[in-house]
Amino acid sequence: MLKTEMPSSQHLQLDQYPVPELVAALVDDQFDAVQAVRNAAPRIARAVEAAVPRIEAGGRLIYVGAGTSGRLGVLDSVELYPTFSWPHERAVALLAGGESAMFVAVEGAEDDHEQGARDLDGVRPTANDVVLALAASGATPYVLGALAAARAAGALTIGIANNTGSPVAEGAEIGITLDTGSEIISGSTRLKAGTSQKIVLNTLSSAIMVRLHKVYGNLMVDLKPTNAKLFARAVRLTVHATGADEARARAVLEQCGFHVKVAIVALQRQVPVQQAGKLLEQAQGSVRGALGA
Template structure:
């Protein structure tokens, strides 16, 4: 390897089992404070990805996340929250994890070692050149992710790689590398910690900025959210009341009639 695998380097802290609880937590928090800084340094590359995504989305393209273990679960989580939050069909942002859906809850042995499976998983969705594939791997070496990115590129798709090892194979093989050097983990090699946190932050930024760019947010409001429970109906009614300057009861009636904050405001304007 011609790069340092930072995710496997020794923790900055030792003798953890000898520490008092308060000391463990404080030291973990000290490490966590490094994460946002590392993510901020990747903003230029995240910007590049979001702008390319928005252009492709407007033409009907989709966003695919592929990953294994923690990285895969974070991708699935981000994708699953787009429909209720922004009212997008579940077919537009899709999370795929090595080992399939069972791997969301339980580890599937050796699933991440198959270089061909990610592309097979994607082929079930009839991929097109408008689609974008984002590989997520703290190590930047996960075979499932690398194989998927390689095949996606061969088939003309835009690719990006989210990794915590700068210079890793994932970074080198992706059109848009998003490298976040968060340093050694508090527990050596436990990438569900700082690495996972940085990935969650990056995914939040990617999907949220994308939804804003394609018009799923008005002002600072989720005007296309699904009204799937009483809390969201109440929130939506308050948004409509505020937007139109009308009483809450009338706003709630408009919201229920038209099905979304955006449609209710447009109808009441």
């Protein structure tokens, strides 16, 4: 039996716990997710190093999963645009059962190996693409079908699973095994198995974006303001990075369409925003490079 499916030997009377003890048990169990990701850190680092050159060459991040794993892939893909101005078309999420499965479980969809391959082939994978195959069990047929199609296309494949020796991890070019063990509620991999996958996806995509110069210091300087909160954040980030007062920062941001990178370079180098944009372009989008730092 898969570890993720085995009944836990702890908290055998979970249904009889008082609420404070029940909450504490559920929260404390999540620490195993963090430890599992820590143990996999070398593999995660290898995945980032392998992915960056392909993404720099124009490749896409393609997420594939079913159920909780698939929904976590969708979540990571859609958040890259507001956080890093990453183009929608370069973060593609494939979910067993299609878009409707994001909200309502589509029974049996995860068991269709051929559909996984068809869905992956449908997005026309290339050798520069990076395919993130997610499955808590590590044996989901839909994901394995997509994984095989991705490998046939020459894409970089990264398999993320929660059971050791799983076909998803073993069949990918780089396998990341998050050994979270049995769940406190037996078989419910939406718990710490899902948490561990969320941490890995956050880490992978964020590390890639850092390497693509979407971050200056520890500031997210390539965000895409789409609401009042993000416009205010853009001003704060510019003020923090340059020491300019809020009025000056806002004025320069307005001149460059609230592109924080451009505003920082313009203020620090004391040049017009058009010149700041050219300096960034020459530095491949690196604020440090544009500043000559």
